[in-house]
Amino acid sequence: MKKVLMAAVAATLMVPAAAMANDTYNTKCVACHATGAAGAPKLGDAAAWAPRASLGMDALLASVKNGKGAMPPKGLCNDCSDDDFKGAIQFMLDNSK
Numbered sequence: 536m537k538k539v540l541m542a543a544v545a546a547t548l549m550v551p552a553a554a555m556a557n558d559t560y561n562t563k564c565v566a567c568h569a570t571g572a573a574g575a576p577k578l579g580d581a582a583a584w585a586p587r588a589s590l591g592m593d594a595l596l597a598s599v600k601n602g603k604g605a606m607p608p609k610g611l612c613n614d615c616s617d618d619d620f621k622g623a624i625q626f627m628l629d630n631s632k
């Protein structure tokens with residue numbers, strides 16, 4: 536029991552900051568990207584994200600701002616800045632490897 540607890544604590548401490556929850560993702564993008572609604576690449580789905588990751592951050596940012604397929608422009612976050620979008624995109628990439 537004690538060993539399990541120690542392992543859990545160690546694992547928590549080793550999580551890099553980028554892997555922590557992201558506000559923009561949690562409030563705006565989660566609706567589609569947590570469930571894969573409308574064909575959205577799901578958080579944690581490495582196969583769905585790998586080809587998108589290779590497009591690069593600039594291309595992904597443009598997809599979000601302009602909308603892509605079933606994703607509405609700005610991913611439904613009209614008051615998000617580029618940095619907000621980048622943070623949410625990076626969060627999904629980092630957690631979908």
Ligand code: HEC
Pocket residue numbers: 559560563564565566567568572573574575576587590594595596598599603604605606607609610611612615620623624
């Ligand atoms: C209404 C549902 C919905 C919301 C809300 C949404 N997305 Fe998406 N997203 C999608 C769908 C569907 C796709 C797949 C589009 C395609 O490839 O046809 C997608 C694809 C993406 C991609 C990959 C783009 C590419 O060029 O392949 C990124 C990055 C992304 N979303 C980021 C975000 C971010 C960041 C947010 C929050 C600000 C967000 N999405 C909110 C539905 C959504």
